Amino acid sequence: MNSFERRNRMDRDTAEQLLSGDPAASGAGHPRVAGLLAAAGAPGRPSDLAGEPAAMAAFAAARLSPSSPNRRPSMIKLTLAKLLTVKAAVIAGVACAGVSGVALAANAGVLPAPIASHLPGGHASKAPHPFPSGSALPFPSPSGSAAGVDIAALCREFAGRGDEAHRVKALKEDHFGELVRRAGKPDRDRVEQFCAKVKPSGSPSARPDGSVPPSGQPGDLPGNRPSGQPSARPDEHAGRPSGQPSSFPSGSAAPTQRS
């Protein structure tokens, strides 16, 4: 560094003067820097304010919103709520994986009967099968009834078999074999629920397209069951718990793994 540069070099004090807009700084050997800063900080011009209408609109909108003055607490609440939601979702997800895994196992006939009858939700129902009415059932979509066998006709026939005892007997007939196979198992409730999805009472034919039945029973519409448990639907969870059924063959492994 030669003496000339040293003389010209800006020191910290001069920089502070320039930055704080001290008029004395402009004469302190750096007129161009002072001019530059003055130009950069020159008063605004009309084009700077092009966004004013948008800003005013934002202000008006914020005033209408009652939550805006107390934003901070609500943000904390929001964050807490989010955290809880995430936790709940994780717990629900784990539970779903467990339930659907067990459901798959039960469906595959892997589980021994005592476990199958004590599946979550099963104890709430007096029905002997592990899928209480109201829960979504792991049978194929009713829309499959259009293929080959006239499931709707079978259902009508099945429903016409008199009282409960007669219908339970009818389950064993070969004639209803396809219906039982579609419903998943030879269980009267199960078959009737299946039929309810295929053909609402009074409907002359199956509804493969899922159109609204004439009799109007929204609770029986496929996919519109208010009390359904989507978590137990095999079409949603079949892939996820693939490791679960294989860990149950002894029937004793399940409780230790779940706890």
Next chain:
Amino acid sequence: MVPPEDLDAAVSAAQSGDEEAFRRVYRAQQPALLRYLRVLVGDDAEDVASEAWLQIARDLGGFAGDWDGFRGWTATVARHRAMDSLRAQRRRPQISAPVEHFLDLVAPEQTADQALDLVATDAAVALIASLPRDQAEAVMLRAVLGLDAKSAGKVLGKRAGAVRTAAYRGLRRLAQQLEPDDPPAGQANGVTPSPAAALKEVR
């Protein structure tokens, strides 16, 4: 320029929902905010400023402070939106800031008191933007937004001393670009070389 005391009152009134007060603080702050954003995001400055004012309007009720505090707070909001924008683009836009351009516009004998034309403002901001970002931001927050070192440090998440150093380095670099061979104070008015000659010496 509106006296700061009036703007203290305007901030307070805007917080109570006074629309005209909000307009006044907007008009007082937006030009400086826009220039600061130009240093950060270049041509996106207007868009980012709009986003910043959206948030400022929304969160004004939760702000506590006077006009000085308001300037720092709005700069912080604007900076956050600018960082979002930069993250989305994954780069800081290159702002062309030829020294020649500025030297053509600002005659050496011009002082801070003199009226500078509008293009000079853009050229000056562009030249500051050509500094390393920490220096450019420190210079803008202090010289254009009028924040002291401590307030600027709050905006940047740095200590006041770090801001002072960054701003000082920025000014020193600008001085080297603009006044490479100016004589010291006292002789400046007589023997200033032409801008073109000064530029050659820089190169």
